[in-house]
Amino acid sequence: MAKASGSHTASTGKPASEEDKKAKKPAKEADKPKKGAKAPVSKNGTAKDKAPELHAFEEELNRREVSLIEREIKTIRMQEELDRLRPLSGLYRVVKAMATERRLDSLLDTITRETQAMLKADRCSVFVVDSTTDELWTQVAQGLEGFRMIRIPVSGTSIVAWCARSGDIINIPDAYDDERFDPAVDKATGYRTRSVLCVPMQNRSGQVIGVFQVLNKKDGPFTSEDEDWLEGLAAVAAGLIEQAQAYQEIESFVDQTLMVLAQTIDKRDPLTAGHSIRVTKYSLLIGQSLIIPDEDIDILRYSAMMHDYGKIGVPEAVLWKNGRLTPEEYACVQTHARITFDLLSNLPFTKRLAAVPFVASCHHEKLDGSGYYRGLKGEEIPFLAKIIAVADVFDALTSVRHYRNRMPIDKVHEILESGRNNHFESRCVDAFLRLPCQQVLSVMESERDRNSSEDLERFGNITWARLTELVSGAEPKGEEEGIVDIFERMYNFGLPEGYKALD
Numbered sequence: 001m002a003k004a005s006g007s008h009t010a011s012t013g014k015p016a017s018e019e020d021k022k023a024k025k026p027a028k029e030a031d032k033p034k035k036g037a038k039a040p041v042s043k044n045g046t047a048k049d050k051a052p053e054l055h056a057f058e059e060e061l062n063r064r065e066v067s068l069i070e071r072e073i074k075t076i077r078m079q080e081e082l083d084r085l086r087p088l089s090g091l092y093r094v095v096k097a098m099a100t101e102r103r104l105d106s107l108l109d110t111i112t113r114e115t116q117a118m119l120k121a122d123r124c125s126v127f128v129v130d131s132t133t134d135e136l137w138t139q140v141a142q143g144l145e146g147f148r149m150i151r152i153p154v155s156g157t158s159i160v161a162w163c164a165r166s167g168d169i170i171n172i173p174d175a176y177d178d179e180r181f182d183p184a185v186d187k188a189t190g191y192r193t194r195s196v197l198c199v200p201m202q203n204r205s206g207q208v209i210g211v212f213q214v215l216n217k218k219d220g221p222f223t224s225e226d227e228d229w230l231e232g233l234a235a236v237a238a239g240l241i242e243q244a245q246a247y248q249e250i251e252s253f254v255d256q257t258l259m260v261l262a263q264t265i266d267k268r269d270p271l272t273a274g275h276s277i278r279v280t281k282y283s284l285l286i287g288q289s290l291i292i293p294d295e296d297i298d299i300l301r302y303s304a305m306m307h308d309y310g311k312i313g314v315p316e317a318v319l320w321k322n323g324r325l326t327p328e329e330y331a332c333v334q335t336h337a338r339i340t341f342d343l344l345s346n347l348p349f350t351k352r353l354a355a356v357p358f359v360a361s362c363h364h365e366k367l368d369g370s371g372y373y374r375g376l377k378g379e380e381i382p383f384l385a386k387i388i389a390v391a392d393v394f395d396a397l398t399s400v401r402h403y404r405n406r407m408p409i410d411k412v413h414e415i416l417e418s419g420r421n422n423h424f425e426s427r428c429v430d431a432f433l434r435l436p437c438q439q440v441l442s443v444m445e446s447e448r449d450r451n452s453s454e455d456l457e458r459f460g461n462i463t464w465a466r467l468t469e470l471v472s473g474a475e476p477k478g479e480e481e482g483i484v485d486i487f488e489r490m491y492n493f494g495l496p497e498g499y500k501a502l503d
């Protein structure tokens with residue numbers, strides 16, 4: 001009996017040829033498409049045996065689809081995680097900003113921006129209670145043009161006012177369905193309020209000091225989770241805002257106190273009235289034109305304001321002498337710089353303003369070392385004192401003194417120019433000469449009992465240097481025509497008839 005197995009064919013019993021062997025290869029092997037081989041194509045051009053390839057292709061597609069879905073799930077989870085963490089990171093940023101930001105306006109701006117992002121709201125406003133007027137004010141109205149102050153009465157009909165009065169959280173999915181909502185603001189601004197969340201800010205004694213308002217949550221109404229976040233933020237913000245308000249009050253008290261102290265010196269003599277304030281204004285104009293760092297602006301302001309405070313220790317008979325001073329009298333006047341330093345050093349200036357006594361007392365120092373009272377040279381003199389030196393000399397020369405009239409403006413110019421690099425720092429003189437004439441004249445006129453705003457407008461954009469050229473006889477061009485006459489009228493206004501300059 002023949003075995004129907006091995007290399008024999010089952011039907012014929014003959015030994016299997018090589019072709020037969022090939023034909024009998026398992027289908028799986030034979031059907032496997034060779035890498036890079038094209039599918040066999042029939043005579044009429046259609047794929048003869050594309051099913052396995054399609055199958056592989058389908059498998060590949062499925063594999064990619066699964067991986068894509070997995071990746072999407074991962075992204076969604078990450079997004080969810082991010083969304084969950086967003087309020088936390090917002091809170092972190094606000095708390096971080098609080099630690100560095102003392103100014104109320106910047107603090108409110110930071111809080112508003114971060115809260116808006118944190119709660120995915122379209123708008124956010126922080127309303128602060130002004131107890132003197134019984135109003136709620138906000139300076140931040142995002143989405144509108146820039147900053148502007150909005151004031152609403154606490155007794156008013158708005159949701160914010162209602163929140164401030166009741167001390168309750170208000171969460172409304174659609175403002176137009178709530179009778180407490182006043183659509184007048186929407187009408188005025190063209191904005192369409194939908195969801196509203198208002199949270200009161202309370203101080204430690206439980207008094208409402210403001211209201212947080214967020215509008216139009218981007219994906220549906222505000223949730224109870226949003227309420228919790230905003231409540232937490234409001235609690236932190238309340239403390240900060242109170243602190244910033246207290247800081248502002250202290251700053252304003254210090255500012256006003258120093259100004260009054262400076263004025264007490266100026267007021268001793270009607271002819272020097274306003275000198276310290278004008279020197280402060282000129283100094284700040286020069287400082288801003290030189291773009292000095294922000295932290296130097298306050299040092300400059302207070303140093304300029306107090307520069308002559310030491311004159312309190314100089315006898316009036318010397319200060320008010322109508323004529324040239326003797327060398328002894330001049331030496332006596334010079335002591336005021338040292339007295340300024342001694343007196344100001346007794347004031348508890350904060351670390352930020354610690355340089356004020358030194359800067360203020362250096363306003364008579366000269367670059368070449370011939371100034372007083374320390375005889376400092378060049379870089380030894382603080383830069384801010386170099387600014388005050390230019391402002392001080394300019395104001396002294398352009399003011400009436402007991403011993404002379406206002407000095408002609410071209411002569412003032414000569415003195416500034418000839419003082420370059422020996423008395424004055426050249427950069428400070430340049431900065432002064434570059435100042436718009438309108439600004440310089442506005443300071444010059446600020447302490448005079450005369451409304452000169454119309455005249456000031458005529459000076460357009462010309463610089464102080466250009467005005468000096470015109471006064472010295474330069475040919476006026478276009479709008480400059482007639483300016484010298486206006487200037488002379490302003491400059492000599494109110495001077496006594498026939499008053500002769502001694503200089």
Ligand SMILES: [Fe+2]
Pocket residue numbers: 307308336363364
């Ligand atoms: Fe002085």
